[in-house]
Amino acid sequence: MAAPFPAAVEDAKALICDLCASLYKMGWVGGTGGGISIKPTPEHIVMAPSGVQKERMQPDDMFVLDAAGTVLHTPAAKPPPARPPKLSECSPLFMAAYELRGAGAVIHGHSVNALLATLLDPDATEFKVTHIEMIKGIEGHGFYGNCVVPIIENTARECELTDRLRQAIAEYPQSQAVLVRRHGVYVWGKDWIQAKTQAECYDYLFQAAVEMRKLGMDASKPPAPPPLPAPAALPTSNGHAHDGSTPAPKKARMAPHGAATRSLPTAVVLDIEGTVAPISFVKEVMFPYAQAHTRAFLEASYESSETQEDIQLIRQQGQEAVIKAVVAWVEAAIGADRKVGALKQLQGHVWRSGFQQGKMRAELYRDVPDALVEWRSLGLKTYIYSSGSREAQRMFFAHSQAGDMRPYLSGFFDTTSGAKTLPASYKDIALRASSSSAWSKDHIAVQEPRRGPELGDVQCNRPGVPDKCPGMCSGGGSSGSGGVGPGILIINAGTAIATGGTGTGGAGGRGGFGRRGLLGNGGAGGAGIGGSSSVVGSGTSIGGQ
Structure with missing residues (x-):
């Protein structure tokens, strides 16, 4: 007989039932669509089944998986007209957020607001919004910032979205969600509270953008x-x-x-x-970032005219070798906090790469x-x-x-x-x-x-x-x-x-x-x-x- 699951797993089963009933009333999980999964312990993931009435689920309907996505527990079948238990088609997409973002919970909803947000520009690969209050409810974002959510194209089956969703998660490290065109949205958080909070904030932003468009306003543009x-x-x-x-x-x-x-x-x-900004941020984040990424940056952009100009400026400081000498000179100059134009220019190019890739954010x-x-x-x-x-x-x-x-x-x-x-x-x-x-x-x-x-x-x-x-x-x-x-x-x-x-x-x-x-x-x-x-x-x- 299998060992019983920790109490946190049993609590998560009941919690998913309550949350799905709430989301059903909001119109996010109607018609058996959508779902939730929660990772209550590092070793366990609780996941709602597929093809069931989400507002009527019971704790004994839940699947339990391990951290790698292997099913540990399949719920028992119930008498007709109940359908046989089936693991959600969303499971590989939920796993993407757990593996790539260290999520503690993931929500998939079919909100009409999310669907319409993907159609504001049918060719756009991103949803953007700025200067709206609820942006502050998204981790790492503020009122003045650009809240960007990637949009991926839909497929006939949910599981076929996996590669596209994983790519979007990797390419947009600041986003806490991925939109699926003409379909819905995936939102995650460090725990179920943050996932729910962010899902509600995102839905507010989607609706605000749609309503602003009706009034001739563009939510992606800041007010002048x-x-x-x-x-x-x-x-x-x-x-x-x-x-x-x-x-x-x-x-x-x-x-x-x-x-x-x-x-x-x-x-x-x-x-x-x-x-x-704190001096500590510049000294402890930006300078070390430039030191750690100078070699990779130079090797990746060595043929560009911009990098050649950077190297030429540093050559003028008396260095003879190229990448090896530049790296050594940069590390020494940063360590001595030298205010040299050639160093500042190269650092700026390395930082630009880090900022654009979402690896750094100014404090x-x-x-x-x-x-x-x-x-x-x-x-x-x-x-x-x-x-x-x-x-x-x-x-x-x-x-x-x-x-x-x-x-x-x-x-x-x-x-x-x-x-x-x-x-x-x-x-x-x-x-x-x-x-x-x-x-x-x-x-x-x-x-x-x-x-x-x-x-x-x-x-x-x-x-x-x-x-x-x-x-x-x-x-x-x-x-x-x-x-x-x-x-x-x-x-x-x-x-x-x-x-x-x-x-x-x-x-x-x-x-x-x-x-x-x-x-x-x-x-x-x-x-x-x-x-x-x-x-x-x-x-x-x-x-x-």
């Missing part, structure tokens, strides 16, 4: 960021605008939320490491996406200045855990503008960022500004950052207690750039970007950046109280 308002003329001490032609306006221009923005900067320049501090959106709504341009190449910066923000944040950035600077430790680099960036020409296609059209820009700096102390600035944060400038007026605000994790910043109203002393992050507590107030009553690290934001 609000246009940047035209900069207001800045008053001088004699009450005239800087061009001297007309009297300065008596009232400050108003931000979208009704707050005065007279003392806001015209642009914000952010560092990456320790400012918008931003949680307040960063909201800060970028808020600054955009206030009319601020936001730029990135980092030692990584501009291409690497773009890939970083395109593949963050919050989604693609590039629409909220006005441009990118790297060390071609100069070393981060040189004040001249920031003056050059300030001239460019304050240009009347906007950035186009990730590069700036440089023009002579009408007036010299003011500069101010704020240093942040973030988790994962060495304690370079014990005072938490400080606003730079030269006008007494303030300093950062309508000019360029530079935010980083330890490089002090106190190069000016007279402004109108100042920075409010030493307030600004504190422990609570880039936005902090404050709204947009009249005291300027930080506010005169704020203290170091208080968390007041642009526009203090």
Whole structure:
């Protein structure tokens, strides 16, 4: 007599019955279609049978398989008109999720929403949606991100889908589901709770996309960021605008939320490491990834003109051998944290491959996406200045855990503008960022500004950052207690750039970007950046109280 199964297996049998009854009411498993399987222990998989009324199943109807998919228990046959017990045709597809994703449960549903989602574009191989709340219910996704689900073509029999589904799972490592055209969807999770949650969220997204299409909207397209308002003329001490032609306006221009923005900067320049992302992520994830994958990347792309250009740049550093020397040089340069353009360019190409294949996802501090959106709504341009190449910066923000944040950035600077430790680099960036020409296609059209820009700096102390600035944060400038007026605000994790910043109203002393992050507590107030009553690290934001 076979040994009894663990209690977790018996519990899973009853749970599948309850879940299938619930899914039946939602229209996902009608007409004997669809099903659920749960892996309650590392050695056991419980699976609903095929060809039965899913809402009437009983625990003794369940099959039990081992981790390799071999049947350990077949349920006993029941009197007519019940059909003989039959293992679900979905079993090899369920096994694909267990083997390739380490799933703890898999749901297969025939929702009408899932079916229609595959027909929004009959030729599409992907379903895409962005900027919809329920995206956050999918592991590894956020509101601002692109939620992508592969679509495979249907076959006459369910089991014939196996190879296509396995390929889709392998090619879309971030997706937690696979759609089958004119059929339904497979969704999995680390346990039955996550599988159910994600199945419900996906179905919501499918329905939202279909309903939005009826209204002429495309759920795969993000809403356009609000246009940047035209900069207001800045008053001088004699009450005239800087061009001297007309009297300065008596009232400050108003931000979208009704707050005065007279003392806001015209642009914000952010560092990456320790400012918008933990240094630990760059040091412990991105650099090791480049070290581990440089050889494979070079061997796979050696004949491409891009890789040849990378190698040629590194040859100029004094290396003679090709791939072997490049790999050794890269490992040594990364270990020494050398800020060399040739290294940064090659690293960027290796990282691009990793981001595009879904093997890496940029880790931003949680307040960063909201800060970028808020600054955009206030009319601020936001730029990135980092030692990584501009291409690497773009890939970083395109593949963050919050989604693609590039629409909220006005441009990118790297060390071609100069070393981060040189004040001249920031003056050059300030001239460019304050240009009347906007950035186009990730590069700036440089023009002579009408007036010299003011500069101010704020240093942040973030988790994962060495304690370079014990005072938490400080606003730079030269006008007494303030300093950062309508000019360029530079935010980083330890490089002090106190190069000016007279402004109108100042920075409010030493307030600004504190422990609570880039936005902090404050709204947009009249005291300027930080506010005169704020203290170091208080968390007041642009526009203090």
